[in-house]
Amino acid sequence: MKISGSYTVPAARERAYQLLQxxxxxxxxxxxxxxxxxxxxxxxxxxxxxxxxxIGGLFSGKVRIADRNPPENFKLIVEGNGKIGFVKGEGLLxxxxxxxxxxxxxxxxxxxxxxxxxxxxxxxDTTAKMIIKKFFEKLSEAAVQ
Amino acid sequence: xxxQNFDYTAPASLNEALxxxxxxxxxxxxxxxSLIPLMKLRLATPGQLVDIGRIxxxxxxxxxxxxxxxxxxxxxYEVESSAAVRSRCPLLxxxxxxxxxxxxxxxGTIGGSLAHADPAADYPASLLALEGRVVxxxxxxxxxxxxxxxxVDTFTTALESGEIIKEVVVPVEDQSxxxxxxxxxxxxxxxxxxxxxxxxxxxxxxxxxxRVGVTGLSGKPxxxxxxxxxxxxxxGSTADIxxxxxxxxxxxxxxxxxxxxxxxxxxxxRIYTMRALAAxxxxxx
Numbered sequence: 179m180k181i182s183g184s185y186t187v188p189a190a191r192e193r194a195y196q197l198l199q200x201x202x203x204x205x206x207x208x209x210x211x212x213x214x215x216x217x218x219x220x221x222x223x224x225x226x227x228x229x230x231x232x233i234g235g236l237f238s239g240k241v242r243i244a245d246r247n248p249p250e251n252f253k254l255i256v257e258g259n260g261k262i263g264f265v266k267g268e269g270l271l272x273x274x275x276x277x278x279x280x281x282x283x284x285x286x287x288x289x290x291x292x293x294x295x296x297x298x299x300x301x302x303d304t305t306a307k308m309i310i311k312k313f314f315e316k317l318s319e320a321a322v323q
Numbered sequence: 324x325x326x327q328n329f330d331y332t333a334p335a336s337l338n339e340a341l342x343x344x345x346x347x348x349x350x351x352x353x354x355x356x357s358l359i360p361l362m363k364l365r366l367a368t369p370g371q372l373v374d375i376g377r378i379x380x381x382x383x384x385x386x387x388x389x390x391x392x393x394x395x396x397x398x399x400y401e402v403e404s405s406a407a408v409r410s411r412c413p414l415l416x417x418x419x420x421x422x423x424x425x426x427x428x429x430x431g432t433i434g435g436s437l438a439h440a441d442p443a444a445d446y447p448a449s450l451l452a453l454e455g456r457v458v459x460x461x462x463x464x465x466x467x468x469x470x471x472x473x474x475v476d477t478f479t480t481a482l483e484s485g486e487i488i489k490e491v492v493v494p495v496e497d498q499s500x501x502x503x504x505x506x507x508x509x510x511x512x513x514x515x516x517x518x519x520x521x522x523x524x525x526x527x528x529x530x531x532x533x534r535v536g537v538t539g540l541s542g543k544p545x546x547x548x549x550x551x552x553x554x555x556x557x558x559g560s561t562a563d564i565x566x567x568x569x570x571x572x573x574x575x576x577x578x579x580x581x582x583x584x585x586x587x588x589x590x591x592x593r594i595y596t597m598r599a600l601a602a603x604x605x606x607x608x
Contacts, residue, residue, distance in 0.1 A: 183576075230478045232350060232358050232367040232439070262366050293364055300512065304442050304477040304542045304578045311476070 179290065181269065181306055184283035185314035189321035191273050194280040195249040197320060198271065204241070207316035209309055214241065226258065230305060235262040235294075249273060254286075263292025282314070326362040333374040337381060337489070341462040343373045344485045351375055351487060353396055353435030356427050375487070381434075384408060386495065391415075393491045395434025400425070402433060411495045414502035414520060418449035421506050423513040434488040437473070440480045440543070441514070442578065447474060447544035449504055449520035451536035455493040461486045477542040500524045500532075501607025505599040507539075507591050509582050515539035516583045517592045519571075521599035523559070525607045530559045533567075533600070540577055540592050547571045550596060559604045568596035 187194045197203045201214040201222055210229060214222035220243040228235050239258025246252045255268040269286020290302055298305075334340040343349065348370035352358060361367035375381060376396055383394040384405050391412050393402065402408050403419035422428055422436075422445045436446050437457065450470045458467050459482060473481050482488070496502070506518040520536040533554040535547040553567035572589035579585040 232361050232369070233478070234367060293366060297360075297364055297366070300443070300509075300514065300580050300582070301441075301477070303580055307576065308477045308479070308542055 179288050182285040186279050188279045191249045191275045191280045203320050207313050209312045235260045263294035324363050327368045330371040333377045354431040356431035357439045391493050395488045396432045399428035399431050412493050414449045418445050418504045421445050440478050442477050443514040443539040448518045448536035448538040451546045452520040452522045452534040453493045458489045459486050460489045474543045499608050501603040503599045503602035505595045519595040519599040521603040523603045523607050530554050541575050564600045568593050571596040
């Protein structure tokens with residue numbers, strides 16, 4: 179599944195880039211995640227409790243940041259496993275200045291498998307969009323703090 | 324598959340149900356047409372179910388001072404076949420008749436469907452076009468909310484923890500109004516790829532009022548106010564309808580899945596908006 183879109187974060191590009199690399203900020207912005215544990219260079223482990231209406235599940239996974247090119251772009255590699263399925267994907271995040279704010283666009287490819295993909299095909303796209311939206315809303319909140 | 328173990332209670336009154344809901348890891352079971360399949364697949368694993376299906380005073384359709392009040396556990400079939408709904412609010416009866424199949428309509432409830440907030444559910448399009456409202460209750464208070472404020476996102480509503488949908492309130496339709504619900508059906512699931520509800524009133528050869536509700540196109544159902552504005556004040560000719568309907572997907576981040584790409588969904592939305600508006604106008608007097 180291809181995922182792309184963009185959000186405007188109310189912070190200058192350097193700061194927005196920094197926020198997106200900060201594990202404490204990322205943990206706060208990812209829905210259902212408490213903290214990220216550093217397990218290597220630019221690599222973190224996390225637990226995520228997903229709860230969307232009736233559907234719920236615990237995922238554990240890894241986030242890796244690669245190909246850093248501050249303050250323009252970087253690659254985010256995510257993989258997660260849970261009882262209800264798995265998620266694997268990578269995306270390129272590109273930051274471009276937009277006045278006092280920063281336009282963050284993402285473009286990636288995500289694979290979803292297991293029960294959730296088998297029965298939830300119809301809902302994967304819209305659910306993924308909602309999670310990304312929530313992430314950027316929280317990031318915007320963090321940016322103005 | 325078989326659902327994970329859970330506790331089950333079937334309270335006899337709304338107050339009792341609301342008290343039970345204050346606990347942790349509790350889900351309301353209404354008709355179970357969405358929740359039970361999710362539980363059997365273990366996508367949902369609630370620790371406790373509160374079955375509201377036996378609460379007699381949640382199942383009703385009453386007319387009351389210019390509105391219809393429909394209790395949360397009223398089934399789709401009861402809405403579809405109710406003489407009151409068919410004569411006073413025909414759009415809602417028409418939308419109910421399109422939901423799933425006869426088994427689903429016999430068990431599924433209006434409150435359950437709204438609380439689940441599936442982005443492709445049928446009711447939201449017509450309830451938004453009807454400018455309907457929901458009454459939400461907790462153990463302590465009750466509030467009324469416009470449906471446009473109730474739907475937040477995919478599977479996400481304004482319902483707070485411990486809160487339950489008590490009833491749906493729709494205004495009684497003006498007899499001169501014309502309405503129509505047009506749906507492109509995904510045959511295997513019965514869900515809408517897109518569903519468009521239209522409601523119009525004519526006056527002096529012009530379209531005096533237009534309301535358009537859209538489901539299935541994006542993460543949440545919405546009212547296409549740009550289409551409404553474009554049509555109001557025109558003669559409602561085929562060209563007017565076409566011009567207005569062309570706006571229905573403007574600025575919308577359309578869903579994409581294996582049944583329909585985002586572009587195809589937007590195309591369908593424009594076509595079905597035209598059909599719904601044309602049918603509604605032909606029914607208006």
